[in-house]
Amino acid sequence: MTDQALALSPERTRNSDAVAGQWKLIWRRFCRHRLALAAGVVIFLIYLVALFAEVLAPVSSQTYDSRYTYAPPQQLRFAGYDAAGRFHPLYINGYSMKVDPIALSRTYVPDPAVVIPVGFFVKGEPYRLWGLFDFDRHLIGPVEAGKPFYLFGADRLGRDVFSRTVHGTRVSMSVGLIGVAISLILGIILGGISGLYGGWVDDVIQRCIELINSIPTIPLWMGLAAAVPISADPILVYLWITVILSLIGWTDLARVVRGRFLSLKTEDFVIAAHLDGCSRMRIIWRHMVPSFMSHIIASVTLAIPTMILAETALSFLGIGLRPPVVSWGVLLQEAQNILAVSSAPWLFLPGIAVIVTVLALNFLGDGLRDAADPYEY
Numbered sequence: 399m400t401d402q403a404l405a406l407s408p409e410r411t412r413n414s415d416a417v418a419g420q421w422k423l424i425w426r427r428f429c430r431h432r433l434a435l436a437a438g439v440v441i442f443l444i445y446l447v448a449l450f451a452e453v454l455a456p457v458s459s460q461t462y463d464s465r466y467t468y469a470p471p472q473q474l475r476f477a478g479y480d481a482a483g484r485f486h487p488l489y490i491n492g493y494s495m496k497v498d499p500i501a502l503s504r505t506y507v508p509d510p511a512v513v514i515p516v517g518f519f520v521k522g523e524p525y526r527l528w529g530l531f532d533f534d535r536h537l538i539g540p541v542e543a544g545k546p547f548y549l550f551g552a553d554r555l556g557r558d559v560f561s562r563t564v565h566g567t568r569v570s571m572s573v574g575l576i577g578v579a580i581s582l583i584l585g586i587i588l589g590g591i592s593g594l595y596g597g598w599v600d601d602v603i604q605r606c607i608e609l610i611n612s613i614p615t616i617p618l619w620m621g622l623a624a625a626v627p628i629s630a631d632p633i634l635v636y637l638w639i640t641v642i643l644s645l646i647g648w649t650d651l652a653r654v655v656r657g658r659f660l661s662l663k664t665e666d667f668v669i670a671a672h673l674d675g676c677s678r679m680r681i682i683w684r685h686m687v688p689s690f691m692s693h694i695i696a697s698v699t700l701a702i703p704t705m706i707l708a709e710t711a712l713s714f715l716g717i718g719l720r721p722p723v724v725s726w727g728v729l730l731q732e733a734q735n736i737l738a739v740s741s742a743p744w745l746f747l748p749g750i751a752v753i754v755t756v757l758a759l760n761f762l763g764d765g766l767r768d769a770a771d772p773y774e775y
Contacts, residue, residue: 427769434765455561480513551744580644585651593659692770699763
């Protein structure tokens with residue numbers, strides 16, 4: 399048998415799996431799940447967008463031009479010539495505006511005679527990247543600064559919906575990530591204590607979980623969010639919304655952890671750790687939690703889209719994040735009127751970002767759960 403055939407043989411693969419570590423085995427199984435792998439790439443790209451939002455957005459989230467209110471999306475075009483005969487590899491057409499003499503409403507239509515060259519890493523509005531570095535380069539935009547550039551159209555104030563969607567990625571994705579991190583810590587600690595100690599401690603924690611779960615979710619969110627003062631600083635509101643979602647979202651994970659702890663605390667390795675003098679926290683984090691990592695991974699990856707949807711719902715209802723903070727929910731709030739449905743449907747485009755993110759996180763969670771399952775071969 400040749401070396402190549404030996405390397406690809408199932409027996410050699412099984413032997414290499416037998417000596418591989420836990421995380422290496424998880425990575426190998428995850429790589430075989432093509433849909434989850436693709437979803438992981440999508441989530442990675444979304445977080446890159448959140449990290450470099452200022453670079454990727456053509457303008458800032460608050461830049462407006464009242465001359466282009468509710469302007470429709472412009473289509474990127476390739477290989478064209480302007481009126482002077484100059485060739486442009488990438489361009490968009492400008493607008494031609496018409497005014498209805500009766501309704502006094504403005505209508506924008508693409509004007510093929512107006513060619514606006516588009517380039518990459520063009521010079522535009524200055525900004526401070528991560529609050530540390532001064533830059534004025536944007537990934538894509540008009541070569542001549544100040545020209546209309548609305549890939550997703552404009553809103554009621556003439557602000558670029560594409561730029562606002564890119565900037566909203568940072569807030570919406572960070573709310574889900576930070577909120578799940580807090581819920582993860584609370585769920586593991588309280589669920590672990592409940593399952594490990596039992597008795598009256600278990601009764602108190604379980605009654606608190608039942609009390610929280612018995613209250614309808616949306617009214618509970620609305621009541622807690624309404625307690626945040628309207629005049630509060632937007633950053634403080636952002637922190638409060640994150641904490642509110644975390645304090646409600648830990649209960650499901652805590653019950654999963656409790657059930658696993660009840661089944662594991664009589665296992666030989668846990669009893670041996672007790673007899674060896676290990677502390678309660680060490681038994682929880684070093685012995686019991688790694689044994690059901692697949693359940694934790696599944697709960698966490700499914701909780702992140704729940705957090706994102708919760709923030710979007712609160713902001714859409716007007717009781718979550720408020721302008722000037724920009725999130726996907728705040729952007730969708732501007733689309734809840736008849737005008738948006740009838741004449742400016744592009745205001746719903748931030749909702750596509752929500753759908754893609756939630757689906758990708760669910761596919762990623764399924765793949766990670768299967769890869770971390772110790773009984774999956």
